[in-house]
Amino acid sequence: MKIATWNVNSLRVRLEQVLAWLDAEGPDVLALQETKVANDSFPVDDFAERGYRAVANGQRAYNGVALVARRDPRDVTSEIADFADTERRVIAASFGAVRVINLYVPNGESIDSYKYRYKLEWLAGLRAHLAREIEAHEHCIVLGDFNIAPEDRDVHDPAAWAGHVLCSEPERRALRAIMDLGLADSFRLFTRSERCYSWWDYRAGAFRRNRGLRIDLILATPALALTCTACRIDMGPRGAARPSDHAPVVAEFTIP
DNA sequence: ATGGCCTGCAACGCAGGA
Numbered sequence: 117m118k119i120a121t122w123n124v125n126s127l128r129v130r131l132e133q134v135l136a137w138l139d140a141e142g143p144d145v146l147a148l149q150e151t152k153v154a155n156d157s158f159p160v161d162d163f164a165e166r167g168y169r170a171v172a173n174g175q176r177a178y179n180g181v182a183l184v185a186r187r188d189p190r191d192v193t194s195e196i197a198d199f200a201d202t203e204r205r206v207i208a209a210s211f212g213a214v215r216v217i218n219l220y221v222p223n224g225e226s227i228d229s230y231k232y233r234y235k236l237e238w239l240a241g242l243r244a245h246l247a248r249e250i251e252a253h254e255h256c257i258v259l260g261d262f263n264i265a266p267e268d269r270d271v272h273d274p275a276a277w278a279g280h281v282l283c284s285e286p287e288r289r290a291l292r293a294i295m296d297l298g299l300a301d302s303f304r305l306f307t308r309s310e311r312c313y314s315w316w317d318y319r320a321g322a323f324r325r326n327r328g329l330r331i332d333l334i335l336a337t338p339a340l341a342l343t344c345t346a347c348r349i350d351m352g353p354r355g356a357a358r359p360s361d362h363a364p365v366v367a368e369f370t371i372p
Numbered sequence: 373a374t375g376g377c378c379t380g381c382a383a384c385g386c387a388g389g390a
Contacts, residue, residue, distance in 0.1 A: 125378075125379070125389080126378090126379055126380080128379095128380095129378090129379070129380095150379095150389085152379075152380070176380080176381090177379085177380055177381065177387095177388095178380085178387095178388075178389095223388080223389055223390055224390090225388080225389085225390085231388095261390095263389095263390070280390095281390075282390060315390070317377075317390070318376095318377035318378055319375075319376055319377050319378090320374090320375060320376055320377090321375095321376075322377095329390075331390080358378090360378095361377085361378075361389085361390080362390095
């Protein structure tokens with residue numbers, strides 16, 4: 117199974133890029149975030165023409181997630197159990213033996229914002245939910261835009277970002293608590309090199325200068341992590357005309 | 373050295389992202 121995550125920052129604007137990328141890469145599953153499109157406007161036909169089904173949890177203007185896959189999704193859910201979230205940030209489905217949970221974690225804005233408190237509450241609710249999902253499914257992939265750089269080596273300038281939203285210690289603790297459920301960061305199973313990022317600000321020539329953060333992650337339960345053969349960040353689309361500010365991240369597993 | 377953008381909505385300026 118080849119699975120990818122990509123925050124597209126508006127599926128409407130990025131549709132042709134996403135379709136071209138699907139044609140070129142042919143993943144089995146593509147998890148999208150920030151689709152910013154209502155479910156009844158989701159371009160299912162464009163994906164169907166390429167042999168992909170799509171399930172979406174979206175709304176106009178903000179947020180929105182979707183799963184695009186070659187196989188029929190089973191047991192589709194869009195909720196964090198026991199946590200009221202109306203912001204369209206989660207969609208999960210099963211493909212064969214693999215449970216896929218696609219997340220768009222709240223940004224948080226800044227550490228003194230009410231949105232930051234909400235981010236931490238959301239992550240605590242998510243952790244309890246994921247504990248049950250992992251209990252129920254041996255093969256779980258939790259992926260998406262986490263809006264947290266796990267460690268300083270995932271940050272182009274750790275000193276400048278220290279304590280700021282996306283890098284603050286409470287956020288990192290919340291992420292570690294989730295990973296301590298037994299989830300491995302696929303990218304770090306392979307890549308020891310520094311200066312690997314998945315998001316670059318649109319401003320200040322950040323991509324050209326590789327001033328980025330690695331905040332888009334593909335996490336896997338132990339049984340799945342054992343079958344992971346690769347994880348890479350595809351910088352191609354970020355360098356295209358009118359890009360998303362995020363790059364796709366792709367992982368491959370030998371499980372079918 | 374510094375700061376430099378993009379999207380959507382609805383209106384010509386915000387809110388929000390990260």
